[in-house]
Amino acid sequence: MDNTAPIPSIDYDTIVIGGGIAGVSIAYELAEHQSVAVVERESTLAYHTTGRSAATFLESYGNATVRALTRASRDFFVAPPEFVDGPLVADLPLLIVAEEAEVETLRALHEAVNGGPTHSGTIELIDGAAAEALNPMLRPGYTDLAMVDFGSLELDVHGLHQGFLRGFRRRGGEVLKSAGIVGARRERSAWVLTDAQGDELRTRNVVNAAGAWCDEVAELFGAAPIGIRPLRRTAFMVSGPRELPAGFSASRRTMTMSASEDFYFKPDGASFLCSPADETLQEPADAKPDDLEIARAIERLNEASLLGVRSVATSWAGLRSFTADRTPVIGADPTVDGFYWFAGQGGYGIQMAPALARAGAGLTLHGELPADLTGIGLSASVLSASRAALAA
Numbered sequence: 001m002d003n004t005a006p007i008p009s010i011d012y013d014t015i016v017i018g019g020g021i022a023g024v025s026i027a028y029e030l031a032e033h034q035s036v037a038v039v040e041r042e043s044t045l046a047y048h049t050t051g052r053s054a055a056t057f058l059e060s061y062g063n064a065t066v067r068a069l070t071r072a073s074r075d076f077f078v079a080p081p082e083f084v085d086g087p088l089v090a091d092l093p094l095l096i097v098a099e100e101a102e103v104e105t106l107r108a109l110h111e112a113v114n115g116g117p118t119h120s121g122t123i124e125l126i127d128g129a130a131a132e133a134l135n136p137m138l139r140p141g142y143t144d145l146a147m148v149d150f151g152s153l154e155l156d157v158h159g160l161h162q163g164f165l166r167g168f169r170r171r172g173g174e175v176l177k178s179a180g181i182v183g184a185r186r187e188r189s190a191w192v193l194t195d196a197q198g199d200e201l202r203t204r205n206v207v208n209a210a211g212a213w214c215d216e217v218a219e220l221f222g223a224a225p226i227g228i229r230p231l232r233r234t235a236f237m238v239s240g241p242r243e244l245p246a247g248f249s250a251s252r253r254t255m256t257m258s259a260s261e262d263f264y265f266k267p268d269g270a271s272f273l274c275s276p277a278d279e280t281l282q283e284p285a286d287a288k289p290d291d292l293e294i295a296r297a298i299e300r301l302n303e304a305s306l307l308g309v310r311s312v313a314t315s316w317a318g319l320r321s322f323t324a325d326r327t328p329v330i331g332a333d334p335t336v337d338g339f340y341w342f343a344g345q346g347g348y349g350i351q352m353a354p355a356l357a358r359a360g361a362g363l364t365l366h367g368e369l370p371a372d373l374t375g376i377g378l379s380a381s382v383l384s385a386s387r388a389a390l391a392a
């Protein structure tokens with residue numbers, strides 16, 4: 001290396017790669033302290049997984065770290081800062097229903113998530129009749145036991161993403177679209193990034209918020225992969241039955257999921273959003289819905305509910321990108337200078353976004369988590385790219 005070469009001038013302190021919810025949320029936090037740009041390969045932001053979610057906030061979902069980060073995000077959603085056009089939430093209790101064979105699975109879930117610092121609402125085990133009263137769209141007699149989490153919410157994902165973007169721009173942040181990063185080289189203490197048009201961008205630090213592509217991006221910088229697994233999930237819309245069951249009201253809604261997580265559905269206007277809750281490993285790409293998974297879900301939904309699904313109005317799919325321990329990877333790469341991770345958001349990247357962005361900024365800027373997050377039991381090592389659990 002030629003140490004006599006002049007240090008190249010820097011365009012930004014930090015470049016964040018990826019313009020989904022991960023990229024814009026951490027960029028907003030970093031821009032309070034630094035000059036920051038978000039670079040996105042697509043011509044629009046949030047085109048991939050962020051634009052394809054089920055838009056729910058479920059404190060009972062995911063492992064203990066995910067649940068803690070979700071819980072720590074609640075206040076932001078319920079009372080968003082002024083740069084976000086609120087409201088971002090509506091009540092949407094989570095109802096997890098178990099047939100006889102799933103009852104033990106549900107009891108174990110209830111045991112794991114009920115109470116403790118990672119949950120704010122009321123969680124109850126209820127019988128089938130009470131579940132049917134909460135969601136009259138359930139087929140009478142289907143449910144043996146159910147768990148209801150009254151603290152769950154529906155989120156305005158577009159409002160959240162736009163809010164972070166607005167806040168970021170107000171702090172002087174810049175967004176470069178149609179700017180896929182295809183190369184990187186180290187010049188003294190700076191990174192020089194090349195985009196697909198051959199343009200170069202110089203930065204001190206890089207944050208990898210590239211979702212399903214995070215290991216491909218790491219390779220450009222000479223960083224070891226974290227073993228990301230992009231798992232496709234399909235979703236589709238159906239119209240409701242011609243005759244709504246007695247007691248059903250569009251204003252008293254639930255997110256209803258099976259205890260083995262092999263289907264879920266929630267009302268969406270006059271229609272219903274449904275999913276087979278599939279997890280099929282695939283290469284990072286513009287994910288497409290899987291017709292066989294949709295057929296499987298229709299069968300399960302018609303067993304469990306009175307939806308009477310015959311046809312699908314629209315369908316889509318997105319990649320939920322998981323690490324081996326289903327926990328995000330945040331902070332400095334263990335070997336590559338100036339390269340930071342913000343990846344592995346899995347199926348929870350929206351509901352964790354406010355707290356995760358603060359965690360990411362703390363670890364990127366100071367190598368430490370904010371005090372309120374360590375106070376609820378989170379630690380940098382659980383999120384680190386060098387943790388042993390990633391090798392599993």
Ligand SMILES: Cc1cc2nc3c(=O)[nH]c(=O)nc-3n(C[C@H](O)[C@H](O)[C@H](O)COP(=O)(O)OP(=O)(O)OC[C@H]3O[C@@H](n4cnc5c(N)ncnc54)[C@H](O)[C@@H]3O)c2cc1C
Pocket residue numbers: 017018019020021022023039040041042045046047048049050051052053054055056057179180181182209210211212213217233234235275317318319320321343345346347348349350351352
């Ligand atoms: C069907 C479905 C339902 C879901 N439901 C929920 C839910 O209810 N609640 C919840 O919290 N989460 C949910 N999720 C998960 C959530 O959507 C994700 O965790 C979150 O969107 C991940 O955001 P991201 O920014 O990491 O990824 P993305 O939104 O995929 O963003 C990554 C971006 O990086 C860009 N990129 C990649 N490589 C490069 C490069 N070389 N140069 C420049 N840009 C690059 C990509 O173009 C992409 O825009 C759901 C997901 C799916 C698919």
